[in-house]
Amino acid sequence: MNKKIIYVDMDNVLVDFPSGISQLKKDILLEYKDKLDEVSKIFSLMIPMPGALEAIKKLAKVYDLYILTTSPWNNPTALQDKLDWIKKYFGNSSDDIFHKKVIFSHHKNLLKGDYLIDDRTNNGAGSFEGELIQFQTELYPDWESVTRYLLG
Numbered sequence: 001m002n003k004k005i006i007y008v009d010m011d012n013v014l015v016d017f018p019s020g021i022s023q024l025k026k027d028i029l030l031e032y033k034d035k036l037d038e039v040s041k042i043f044s045l046m047i048p049m050p051g052a053l054e055a056i057k058k059l060a061k062v063y064d065l066y067i068l069t070t071s072p073w074n075n076p077t078a079l080q081d082k083l084d085w086i087k088k089y090f091g092n093s094s095d096d097i098f099h100k101k102v103i104f105s106h107h108k109n110l111l112k113g114d115y116l117i118d119d120r121t122n123n124g125a126g127s128f129e130g131e132l133i134q135f136q137t138e139l140y141p142d143w144e145s146v147t148r149y150l151l152g
Contacts, residue, residue, distance in 0.1 A: 005113035005130075006059060006150070007068035007103070010082060011037070012119040013135045014052050014067070020045035037072040043081035048089055051143035056090070058147055060097045067102045068111060070123045079104060117146060 011017050021029070021036055023045045032039050059065060067086060071079040083102060090098045108116060109124030118125040119135040126132065133140055133149070140146050 003062065003064040004115070005066065006063045006115045006117065007066050007108070007111060007113050007128075008056070009116070009118040009120075009125070009135070010067060010069040010085075012049070013117055014049060014056070015043070015046045015085065016049050017046060019047045035074070037078070038075045040075065040077045041081060042075075043078055043085060046085065049143065051147075053089060055143040055147045056097060059150060062151065063115075065097060065101065066113075067098055068108055068116065068118075069102075069104060070106050070108075071104045073106075115150070 008014055017037075020042045024036075024039060024042070028039055029036075036042065056065065069082060071082060082104075086098050086102060090096055093099065103111065105111070105123070107124045108118070109127035109129070112129065114130045115133055116125060116128045116130060117133045117135055117140075118128075121132070121134070133146055135146065136142075140149070
């Protein structure tokens with residue numbers, strides 16, 4: 001029996017983006033005011049969203065999980081920083097949840113799967129053919145609500 005596929009976004013879903021911003025110096029905040037995702041190394045500063053690690057471990061018992069995230073086009077360290085973050089929090093051995101199950105794309109609608117957990121509809125998330133579980137909304141405000149829905 002094939003497991004259903006869930007894609008999980010990183011920024012503001014698995015990863016607490018504001019936790020990285022809070023560590024930036026004032027001059028960097030001013031320089032990158034409307035483009036904070038372009039700050040070099042910002043993704044290496046972030047911590048997991050509350051409940052994310054525990055929820056992923058529970059969901060991995062039932063579903064086939066993949067990370068599906070966008071790497072900012074104008075941030076040369078973002079892709080490596082995001083991959084390092086995944087390895088830090090989920091491990092790097094062949095039996096770890098996300099080992100070789102990470103997809104970087106600006107076109108999330110091109111992937112086939114059952115669910116996409118994302119906080120926004122940008123980068124094709126709103127056109128995903130499976131079910132979009134929009135994180136940090138009234139229906140799915142946190143990982144507890146997402147887990148409850150997906151595990152019944």
